[in-house]
Amino acid sequence: MSAKxxxxxxxxxxxxxxxxxxxxxxxxxxxxxxxxxPQADASNKLRVMNWLVVFELSNNKxxxxxxxxxxxxxCQQCAEQPCATVCPVxxxxxxxxxxxxxxxxxRCIGCRYCMAACPYHARYFNWFDPIWPKGxxxxxxxxxxxxxxxxxxxxxxxxxxxxxxxxxxxxxxGEVYVRGVDNKMHCAxxxxxxxxxxxxxxxxxxxxxxxxxxxxxxxxxxxRGNADAFRLLERLGTDTAVYYISKREWVRRLGxxxxxxxxxxxxxxxxxxxx
Amino acid sequence: xxxxxxTFIKFAAGAGAGxxxxxxxxxxxxxxxxxxxxxxxxxxxxxxxxxxxxxxSKSDPSIVPIQVRKVNGRPVRILPVPGHPLGGGxxxxxxxxxxxxxxxxxxxxxLLRGQDGKLQEISWPxxxxxxxxxxxxxxxxxxxxxxxxxxSVIEVISALAGALGSGDVYLMPSDAQDAAVAAxxxxxxxxxxxxxxxxxxVLALGANILENWGTVMRNRRIFKNARPHSFRKAxxxxxxxxxxxxxxxxxxxxxxxxxxxxxxxxxxxxxxxVLALGIAHLLLAAGKTCAADDFDAFREFVAGFTPEKTAxxxxxxxxxxxxxVEKLLAAKSPLVIVGSEFGSxxxxxxxxxxLAVNALxxxxxxxxxxxxxxxxxxxxxxxxxxxxxxxxxLIRFLAAQEKPALLLIHDANPVYALxxxxxxxxxxxxxxxxxxxxxxxxxxxxxCDLILPADMGLERMDDVETPYGSGKASYCISAPATKAQAxxxxxxxxxxxTARRLDKALGFNTYEDVLKSKAAQxxxxxxxxxxxxxxxxxxEKATVSSFSFxxxxxxxxxxxxxxxxxxxxxxxxxxxxxxxxxGIPPYNNKTLRADELDGTLMSVMLNRATAVKxxxxxxxxxxxxxxxxxxxxxxxIFEGVMNxxxxxxxxxxxxxxxEFSKNKGHNVMELMSALPEPGTGLDLWCRTGVDxxxx
Numbered sequence: 022m023s024a025k026x027x028x029x030x031x032x033x034x035x036x037x038x039x040x041x042x043x044x045x046x047x048x049x050x051x052x053x054x055x056x057x058x059p060q061a062d063a064s065n066k067l068r069v070m071n072w073l074v075v076f077e078l079s080n081n082k083x084x085x086x087x088x089x090x091x092x093x094x095x096c097q098q099c100a101e102q103p104c105a106t107v108c109p110v111x112x113x114x115x116x117x118x119x120x121x122x123x124x125x126x127x128r129c130i131g132c133r134y135c136m137a138a139c140p141y142h143a144r145y146f147n148w149f150d151p152i153w154p155k156g157x158x159x160x161x162x163x164x165x166x167x168x169x170x171x172x173x174x175x176x177x178x179x180x181x182x183x184x185x186x187x188x189x190x191x192x193x194x195g196e197v198y199v200r201g202v203d204n205k206m207h208c209a210x211x212x213x214x215x216x217x218x219x220x221x222x223x224x225x226x227x228x229x230x231x232x233x234x235x236x237x238x239x240x241x242x243x244x245r246g247n248a249d250a251f252r253l254l255e256r257l258g259t260d261t262a263v264y265y266i267s268k269r270e271w272v273r274r275l276g277x278x279x280x281x282x283x284x285x286x287x288x289x290x291x292x293x294x295x296x
Numbered sequence: 297x298x299x300x301x302x303t304f305i306k307f308a309a310g311a312g313a314g315x316x317x318x319x320x321x322x323x324x325x326x327x328x329x330x331x332x333x334x335x336x337x338x339x340x341x342x343x344x345x346x347x348x349x350x351x352x353s354k355s356d357p358s359i360v361p362i363q364v365r366k367v368n369g370r371p372v373r374i375l376p377v378p379g380h381p382l383g384g385g386x387x388x389x390x391x392x393x394x395x396x397x398x399x400x401x402x403x404x405x406x407l408l409r410g411q412d413g414k415l416q417e418i419s420w421p422x423x424x425x426x427x428x429x430x431x432x433x434x435x436x437x438x439x440x441x442x443x444x445x446x447x448s449v450i451e452v453i454s455a456l457a458g459a460l461g462s463g464d465v466y467l468m469p470s471d472a473q474d475a476a477v478a479a480x481x482x483x484x485x486x487x488x489x490x491x492x493x494x495x496x497x498v499l500a501l502g503a504n505i506l507e508n509w510g511t512v513m514r515n516r517r518i519f520k521n522a523r524p525h526s527f528r529k530a531x532x533x534x535x536x537x538x539x540x541x542x543x544x545x546x547x548x549x550x551x552x553x554x555x556x557x558x559x560x561x562x563x564x565x566x567x568x569x570v571l572a573l574g575i576a577h578l579l580l581a582a583g584k585t586c587a588a589d590d591f592d593a594f595r596e597f598v599a600g601f602t603p604e605k606t607a608x609x610x611x612x613x614x615x616x617x618x619x620x621v622e623k624l625l626a627a628k629s630p631l632v633i634v635g636s637e638f639g640s641x642x643x644x645x646x647x648x649x650x651l652a653v654n655a656l657x658x659x660x661x662x663x664x665x666x667x668x669x670x671x672x673x674x675x676x677x678x679x680x681x682x683x684x685x686x687x688x689x690l691i692r693f694l695a696a697q698e699k700p701a702l703l704l705i706h707d708a709n710p711v712y713a714l715x716x717x718x719x720x721x722x723x724x725x726x727x728x729x730x731x732x733x734x735x736x737x738x739x740x741x742x743x744c745d746l747i748l749p750a751d752m753g754l755e756r757m758d759d760v761e762t763p764y765g766s767g768k769a770s771y772c773i774s775a776p777a778t779k780a781q782a783x784x785x786x787x788x789x790x791x792x793x794t795a796r797r798l799d800k801a802l803g804f805n806t807y808e809d810v811l812k813s814k815a816a817q818x819x820x821x822x823x824x825x826x827x828x829x830x831x832x833x834x835x836e837k838a839t840v841s842s843f844s845f846x847x848x849x850x851x852x853x854x855x856x857x858x859x860x861x862x863x864x865x866x867x868x869x870x871x872x873x874x875x876x877x878x879g880i881p882p883y884n885n886k887t888l889r890a891d892e893l894d895g896t897l898m899s900v901m902l903n904r905a906t907a908v909k910x911x912x913x914x915x916x917x918x919x920x921x922x923x924x925x926x927x928x929x930x931x932x933i934f935e936g937v938m939n940x941x942x943x944x945x946x947x948x949x950x951x952x953x954x955e956f957s958k959n960k961g962h963n964v965m966e967l968m969s970a971l972p973e974p975g976t977g978l979d980l981w982c983r984t985g986v987d988x989x990x991x
Contacts, residue, residue, distance in 0.1 A: 037525045042506050042516075042552035045388035045872035045887030052883050053373055053391060056341075059882035061955040064893045071886055079935065084903040085562055085613075087935035089555045127329045151338060154882060154954070157398035158339035162365075162372045166341065169333040222376065224385025224513050225506075225556075226520035249526040249535055268526040268535055 025101050025260065029201075030208040031120040032178055033233035033262035034220065035243040035250065036093055038272050040227035043075050043091030050222035051095075054179060055165045058151035070145045072096070072176040073219055080271040090272050093228065095219065096143040096176035097253060097261035098122050104135035104144065112173075118198070118208065120262060121178045129172040136173060140254050141261075144175045178230075179217040186215040212238050233262060240264075251276045251285065344368025350377065350829025352760050352774035353390030354753030355878050356871065357470075357639070358512035359446055359763045360390040361829075364754060364777035371397065371754055371778050376513075381770065381831055382763065384517025388872030392881040393754060397781070400954035401736040401879055403749035404783040415747065420785065426746055428797050430729050431460065434702035439464035439727075441690060443708030443877055445472050445682065447758045448675060448810050449788045452802065453706060454685060455676035456791050459800040464700060465680065466690040468708050469640040469979075471509060472764035476686035477976055478647035481846050483589075486668035486838030487683075488647070490633055491767035492518045494664035497627030499544045499575075499620065501650065502568040502642060503635030506553040508869040510635070510765020519543065519556070542627070544620055546571055546612065547637055548866035549901070549943045550936025559620065562938045565866045566982035567610040568634050568642065569853045571617075572649035573598055574606025575632070578621040579656040586655045587842075594652065594845040611938055629664025630657050638867045638946055641715065641981035643973035645853045652845045661837045668838040669762060669769045675813040676802055690714070691970045691979045694723040703727040706787055707750065711739040712950065713876035715968035715981040716925075733787045736879060739952045750787045755780040757827070758788075759811050769834040771818040773811060773826040849975035861922055861985025862910060863902075863942045867964045870945055879953030880960070891932050892945060898961025900929035900988075901943035907933060909940075910988050917991040920944070922984050923969055927962035928991050942986060 051057070051073040063069050073095045080088040098115075102122055105113045112128035113135055115121070136144040150170045153161070161167070164181040168174055187197045190209055198206040212231050220228040231238035236245070244250040244264040251273045252261045267273055273285040299307075315321060344367045353360040353374065361383035365373040371394040376385045396402075406423035407415040418426075431438055438460050440453045445467050457465045467473060475488045492498060492505075492515060503509035506516055519541065528535030545554045546561035546568070554560040563571055577598045588594065603614035624630040634650030636642030651666070659665025674681055691714060703724065714720045717739075724730060724743055732741035733748045741747050754777040762769045780786070788807030795802045804810045815823045818832035826832060872887040874880045885893075892899050900920060902912070912918055916931045920942065929944065937943045948961030967986055970979040 035525070039526060040520065040523060040556060042556055044507065044552060045870075045884070046386055046391050048887050049388045049391040049872065049881075049883050050374075050386065052886065053395060057883075059395075059956060060886065062895070063886040063888060064890065064895050064960075066890045069886055075887070075889075077889060082935065083905065084935045084937065084939065087550065087903075089550050089936050091552075091555060127326075127333055150335070153339060154398060154400045157395055157882065159370050160372050160395045160398060161339060161341055163341045163343040163367055167338050169335060169338055172333070222386050222391055224376070224387065224516035224520070226385075229525070243525050243527065246529060247527050248530045248532070249528045266526055268528065 028118050028120045029205045030118055031233045031262055033240055035229045035240045035264045035266055037227045038090050038092055038265055038267040040225045041091045046222045047093055047219035048073050048075060050218045054218035056161050056167050058153055068148050078275055097141050097263045100260035101258055103138040107134040107138045121180050124175050126168045126172045131171040140257055144173050147172050183215050186210040349775055349777040351754060351777045353393050355393055356387050356389045359760050360387055360513050362390055382511050383513045385513055388887055389874055392883040395883050396881050397752060403737055407747040409745040423748055430702050436461035437701035438462050439700035440704050441466045441708050442706040443468040446760050446763050448814055451674045451676055451679040452788050452791050454679035455802045456795050458678035465685050466688055466693055467685050471635045473686040474642060474644045475647045476683045477644040477978055482651055483843045484840050487671055489667035489669040489767050490765055491664050491667050493767055495629045495631040497542045497630040499632045501546045501571055501634040502637045503633045504551050504553045508639050508871055511763050548938050548941050549868055551868055561612045564611040565864050568646040569649040571610045571612055572634055572653050573601040575621055575653050576656055577601040582625055584656040589842055589844045590847045593847040597847050597851055631665055636982060638869045643978045643980045644976040648846050667767050670836050670838045672817055675810050689978055694720055699727050702729045704731045705740055706733040707877055709738040709740045709876035715965050715970045717965055737952050742952050749784040751780040751784045754778055756786050757808055759814060771832040775827045852974035861987050863940055863986050863988055865984040865986045866941050866943045867946050873947030879950050879957035882956045885956055893960055894930055896959050897930045898948045899932040901932050901934040901937045903935050903937045904933050906939055918988050919991045920986045920988055922967040922986045925966050927966055
């Protein structure tokens, strides 16, 4: 893997699986925000373009002891990206303050190495030209370019919203990056100044977004030292920016490949103590 | 100097190296990357000024307050209104509403069925004349069906019917209808509301409160605020931040609500009323009482509903039921919500039983309890109240031998949404002239002789008056977020204009005038503020001097027999799949999981024990049969289904709309048949037995 880049600001999510009901509002909001084209037959999941998918989880017990939960899965925005390592044309990288893994469509040659490398199956290949029913192109947002057939796509943490938030500060004559008490440069975008579309839409407040490195941000408070928080496939060392929260042990256990008697892993204490 | 082989190679190599030192190859590579991704059929983005308008998603039956983001006047995104008393987030259906404006299934020109039986485009003046002629011909034999129970269009319809001398105005069956009939039977001259905001213990019987019952976005916001995120320090067993709301859900399936509830009580389909009576039995045994007119008769009748007997009928474990009742008794503000599992077909008896339980809990008009909300007066003196319209069964009207001469169907799709669609189709086909006032080409519109394209919620000014499930009376205006598309008109305005042309003017020139008149009833907030998104709320509660448990009707609550089939049918709703009037919105079919729809084959959910018992396995193609009606499905093993129960998703099987809705599974309503509910005037279709066999 490439050398890990650390940033003063690390945008991340905490998704509370005890609050998610799997309603799909986040999935639809994501498609509308990021100009994903609709597909008449969306049942073949190998051909469907979705940046965010809600999976159904089961405790695998028989009725009446069965429990279910839902897990929304955006791109995990790994600090150690398996995808960027294998990309032959540097179409995906993580080199901007904030730690968001980019996807540069004009560079992508559609080889799909990154899809094979991604352990979270968060990357999707555009098998079809993005065609909207006649007139529906009027409902496209001006924020996210439409992508052609033949390129790989993925969740960008609504990066365009981050850019807009920074523009807003600049327009008021402010500085986007300011020096903090730790003498490091930090982003001046406030906690509610940049929120992803899925987090904004979620009617249950299951998705919390913010700077994982900022102890004042809710997301940071939620995951720092919380034994109910976990990341998917933590032991792969991908150091993802998406945390999940559940007080249910069986849900946490599904986050990684545990042997039967093994305790679920506590979140790695990788976050700096002080901002 | 001659050009020998050596010189040529040197020149070529030099040229190659030289070119590589220039930006030319990189520029060409860059250009080719850009231009091979820049095809004319891929739409370009159009930037412009961003504006925001407060409105409501009227496509979602739970009525979602939304902010519409517009770019150059084009609605592009639906965003939540976090502080709104009826809202909080957006639903999967409302989130797609900007795109639905351009759905391929949208009706854009009036259509008239010609002599050859085919629909032909006509102009609006022609369509208005046809409508006028048909109403003149039919006169008092004109009937109306509407699917919009929350806006004042129903009052316009009712006033027009009154002016024509017709009493045939019907609303599509819903939880609101069941509650309105139950309130009327109990002698409560008020609307039933639920103060979820202040409750610390909610027991939802059948009502899928986080998906499709009541004010869903408000319910979800309350749930969100009452449940802090779990935080547990390493080594501790229990996390900090206790929930201020205990949520219990009783239903046959582990639905979205059950997935996050503190307690799931598996309950056989359609047995909510029996479970409520079982709860009442335990409350009476705990010394609870109340001042109902027929309290003694009720107590005597409920004495038979011991936990064991209740368990036998409902499938709810007696010990778990007792525990839950103990929790209800210990709660400060307990609330029991009874509703249908899939939005209709449960009848009024479950709500009546729920009223009794809440009355015994002593929570009526108390914080966190059941609220009695004042009714509002119709804007038209001739119009029947919504409650009176709810009292009439649409199913019985359609089943009657005598048919109206003209049927005007507004914002409703009875051919798809009612049980036994074939019978409904035949009944509607038997009407000499049918008019649909719809936004989309649905199964009912396709049967009609005249189709009038209606504007969508985002294109019109409309109102929302105390949606069912609210804890307070409220009045809101939904401002138009965009101009109506060419060729579509507002149903309210068109009906008012029709009345004028019939020389039966209803007292208002435009639908906006009707809304202004309604708004005046809620005087505190001016019309302009209402139109700007400020809700008018009323803290007023209706008082009731006496009421009845209606023990005589509750006694007739039929036992929960599964209609003769081997399995009990448990339909469920996913709001992301739209409604009968929207079809599946183009952006929403991706929300289906692979195990819910395989190509055109929908799934039927069985638990493993049930599958083994009926000799089917995961992935098997099976036929579900009820009363000679059949649908095919693929078996999905899901342990969140009760024994001998089949979970099936509603919303599939459209034969109209567009490619996003058509050819996907079957309409589960095909398996259901309506039965009269004794004593209430309503009908039931929540108890269906089905047989299953391999296809």
